[in-house]
Amino acid sequence: MSLSYLALITGAALSASVAQEAPPPEAAAAAQPAGQAETDAEDEDVTTVEEVVVTGARLRGSVESDIPPEITLDPADIRATGATTIAELLEALEPQTRSGRGRGEGRPVLLVNGRRVSGPREVHSVPSEAIERVEILPEEVALELGYRADQRVINFILRERFRATTVQARAGASTAGGRYSGELDGNFLRLRGDERLILEAEVERATPLFEDERNIRREPGQTPYDLIGNVTGLPYGGEIDPALSLLAGGPVTVAAVPGFGAGGPFTLADFVETAGYTRTGDLGAWRSLLPETESVEVGGTYTRPLNDYVVATLNARLEGSRSESFLGLPGASLTLPSTNPNSPFTRDVLVWRYFDRPDAMRRNADTVSGRLGAAFTGDWDDWRWSLTGGYDVTRSDTETGRGVDANALQAALTAGDPSVDPFGPGAAALLGPGPRDTAQSLTQSGELDFVANGDLFSVPAGDVSASFRAGFNAVSLDSESVRSGLLTERELSRTQGGVQGNLNIPIASTRNEVLAGLGNLTLNLNAAYDELSDFGGLVTYGYGLNWRPNRQWSVIASVTDEEGAPSIQQLNDPVISTPNVQVFDFATGQTVEVTRIEGGNPGLTADNRRVQRLGVTWRPLGEADVTLSANYVRTTVDNPISSFPTITPALEAAFPERFIRDSGGRLISIDTRPVNYDRSQTQQLRWGINYSRPIRRERPTGEGGPRRRGEGGPQGPGAHQGPEGGDGPRPEWRGGGEGGRFRGGGGRGGFGRFGGNPREGRLTFALYHTWNLQNEVVVRPGLPTLDLLNGDAVGAGGGQSEHQAELQSGYYLNGLGARFTADWRSDTFVAGGAPGGAGDLYFSDLATANLSLFADLGARRAxxxxxxxxxxxxxxxxxxxxxxxxxxxxxxxxxxxxxYQPDLLDAEGRTVTLRFRKLIF
Structure with missing residues (x-):
């Protein structure tokens, strides 16, 4: 399916719609009811004016753009999501705000009252009651604001006056047990026009989850380690003792240590019953599926006008987090001489034991990060400008235990110390601390961006608008890692300066009566150049059309060609090695334990991405808000950057240096650091519907008799509040988002004063379907193309699902609400390389659902x-x-x-969370 083919179909459909919308004058006259002409004649006696000029002001806080919002949410819509903060609202709106055009479907751009913010998390803790309206705009608006063309724009319009302190407590647990979490946070918010003060703090903790708390099974390893112990011959695989073989009636190469770990002394006869038997211990109690985590975060933001034209913002944030996980128990193979008094054997043997020292296989990760950001926004004549800057610093420390030092224990056994029993628990006292892998990184970055947008000049169809951006940023990453005693140090820094320009040229306009039959048509041209200290110059350019044939339909077509460098983290992250990771080896059809290597790859090169997009939106008018949208995106990338945790034969053939096998062909190590593939190409069609309908309910009987001022009705909490909290006219807005709806509310006070009458509820529904038409990768030149939709994979979750559906529905009325969401992905398969198809894997479809029930207690007046x-x-x-x-x-x-056991794919499973939140006015 090509872009031109879709454009042809869309253009034909919309042209027919335009033709049907405006009947000819003769038809309109014929449609007049009888007597209408006489009525018009009588009306001629009324005073007549030569011309009526209607002027309208853009809604407060709206984005300065000719492209309307695709979706507009009013307070009732927000309440129906159940979100209590902007961060939760962003999570709820993820299907609507996702972009399929960029690198990893980039996060949306956040605006507040139509202006840029000092940082992406500046307003995450703002309570939902402080939001007057939310606008979701397409990626083309991001271009006009100086951002890249692969991010949607979310504009949060906050109330003019608001003041509240919010405290919230959360407790959650997995219904299968073992995993518990809790959170306590507080927020203070004060809004006074353009002045904004936010203070916030949050503490969060989650307990660890271990394998023995789930139904996890593991294959025994190649070496016979066990908590009690096993004995083998020396060398490994040889006969233990001819005398034992004689007693057992055949050669004995392995025997489990008798008893339950109480120790010896043992006789040769004690080993006859366990001859030929290998004991395997369950380490599930010492292997964590999910780590223990703790985090603390504090932050603050202050925004105020410096004069009538400039608004300044200062934002500061500090965050610390810690995680602790366990990788099992350390094992040691000890040589027990035949001369040792605790040995019943006539030959030297090997004793294989795990030791109860979980701290020796523990991984600790600590991260501390901070940010200081500032933003200045203002207006100059018809232009709006912004200057934003920030400094970020992050320090990460990871320490991984790799076992114990058994040299002292081995020396005691060799010396024949009778007090040291190799089979008893006391032997662990002689173990010393083993080697530890460490990784530290320090990342520092600073950025400064200036953006201006406004009108350049006029053409017959309207004003030519433009945006210009000039930016500079510097980042450094210093990393140090010690792996198996080998020290690796890296220092990498990058400076980047760039400029970007965007032009919107009107071609047709109904308002200016230029090619009015086409509706409104605008041409977009954009280009950017970035100079990187380590990659040289990178060029981005794009062009597109924004067409609105009428109020119901809009079409956006665009092409973007972008060069992009790997991130400094992809280049220079410290190398981390994780032992005992179970993976499925497609080449042999077996599950094996390997050492997985992660980190940065300094050999990465820049990629080149070409994106073609055609988007159509239909907004029919009516009592209910309905928005239907469809987007076709085709992306071709040269030298794409990716990591590959799936170890298929195709990837091993392309990168043999990343896979290490022993002499028997058993996989023992994989290197999953990022690499450049040769080329990738995807095609995707995504369509969806958003539906929102108001629900009105009369005042229930028995809730307090006659209405009084301040208790609902036209002058109650649902009424619009003036800037100082007094009563004022309640605005009614329709169509600002080409079919959106907003019912205003402001002021401060009880629940009802935040977003209209709580007895006016909302029913919302959204459904999105993604159809992946193509997903192909060429790993290296000359190798076959990998079809991720047809048996190939480059990810641990199998191939690419051809279909994905996302459902959201919400209901809110009279303070009570419910929200249901569901996600479905179709099945996939991966063709392995094992003989007879033993390495093939089949991944079933997956449907998950979430349910949230909530009650705004303040809305229940009784x-x-x-x-x-x-x-x-x-x-x-x-x-x-x-x-x-x-x-x-x-x-x-x-x-x-x-x-691929279910509890390994999703260890936590179903979780239940209870929250209590209190706004103190």
Missing amino acids: WVRQHPWLRGGRVSLEVRNLFDARRGVTDAAGVTPIS
Whole structure:
């Protein structure tokens, strides 16, 4: 399906729509009811004016753009999502704000009142009650604001006056047990026109989850380690003792240590019953599926006007996090001489034991980060400008235990110390601390961006608008890693300066009556140049059309060609080695334990990305808000950057140096650091519908008799509040987003004053379907093309699902609400290289659902009258993965490989979270 083919179909459909919308004058006259002509004649006696000029002001806080929002949410829509902060609202709106055009579907651009912010997390903690309106705009608007063309824009319009302190407590648990989490946070927000003060703090903790708390099974390793111990011959695989073989009736190469770890002394006869048997211990109690985590975050933002034209913002944030995970128990193979008094054997043997020292296989990761940001925005004549800057610093430290030092224990056994029993628990006292892998990194970055946008000059169809950006940033990453005693140090810094320009040239305009039959048509041209100290010059250019044939339809077509360098983290992250990672080896059809290597790759090169997009949006008018949209995106990338945790034969053939196998062909190590593939190409069609309908309910009987001022009705909490909290006219807005809806509200006080009457509820529904038409990768020149939709894979989750559907629905009325979301992905398969298809894997489709129930206690006035402390209170119950679903993975024989066990794919499973939140006014 080509871009031109879709454009042809769309153009034909929209042309027919335009032709049907405006009937000819004769038809319009014929449609007049009888007597209408006489009525018009009588009206001629009324005073007539030569010309009527209607002027309209853009809604407060809207983005200065001719491209309307694709979706507009009013307070009732926001309440129906159940979100309590902007961060939660962003999560709820993720399907609507996702972009399929860029690098990893980049995060959306955040604006506040139509202006840039000092940092992406500046307003994450703002309570939802402080939001007056939310606008979601397409990627083309990001270009006009000086951002890249692969990010959607979300504009949060905050209330003019608001003041509240918010405290929230959260407790969550997995219904299968073992994993518990909690959170306590507080926020203070004060809004006074363009002045904004935000203070916030958050503490969060989650307990570890271990393998023995789930149904996890593991294949025994190649070496016979065990908590009690096993004895083998020396060398490994040889006969232990001819005398033992004689007693057992055949050669004995392995025997489990008798008893339950109490120790010896043992006789040769004690080993007859365990001859030929290898004991394997379960280390599930010492292997964590999910680590223990803790985090603390504090921050603040202050925004105020410096004069009538300039608004300044200062933002500071400090965050610290810690995680602790366990990788099992350390093992040691000890040589027990035949002369040792604790040995019953006539030959030297090997004793294989795990030791109860989980700290020796522990991984600790600590991260501390901080940010200081500033922004200045202002207006100059018809131009709006912004100057933003910031400094970020992040320090990360990771320490991984690699076992114990058994030299002292081995020396005691060699010396024949009778007090040291190799089979007893006391032997662990002689173990010393083993080697530890460490990795440290320090990242510092600073940026400065200036953006100006406004009108350059006029052409017959309207004003030619432009935006210009000039920016500079510098980043450094110093890393140091010690792996198996080998020290590796890296220092990498990058400076980048760039300019970007964007032009919007009107071609047709109904307002100016230039080619009015086409509707409104605008041509967009954009280009950017970035000079990187380590990669040289990178060029980006693009062009597109924005066409609105009428108020119901809009079409956006664009082409972007972009050169992009790898991030400094992809180049220079410290190397981290993780032992005992179970993976499925497609080449042999077996699950094996390997050492996985992660980190940066200094050999990466820049990529080149070409994106073609055609987007259509239809907004029919009516009582309900309905928006239908469809986007076709085709992306071709030369030298794409990717990592590959899946170890398929195709990838091993392309990168043999990344896979290490022993002499028997068993995989023992994989290197998953990022690489450049040769080329990739994807095509995607994504369509969706957003539906929102108001629900009105009369005042229930028994809730307090006649209405009084301040208790609902035209002058109650649902009424619009003036700038100082007094009553004022309640605005009604329709169509600002080409079919959007907003019912205003402002002021401060109880729940009802935040976003209209709580008895006016909302029913919302959104459904998106993604159809992946093509997803192909050429790993290296000359190698076959990998078709990720048809048996190939470059990721651990299998190939690419051809279809994905996302459902969201919400209901809110009279303070009570519910939200249901679901996500479905179609099945995939991966063709392996094992003989007879033993390495093939089949991934079932997966459907997950989430349910949230919540109550705004302050909206239940009868409750508040009896319990005033409920005012501003909110309680919610959230269930994630409602049906505890997991993707099923089977091989050609219908057996689930060990590394794809359901509890390994999703260890936490279904979780239940209870929240209580209180707004203090």
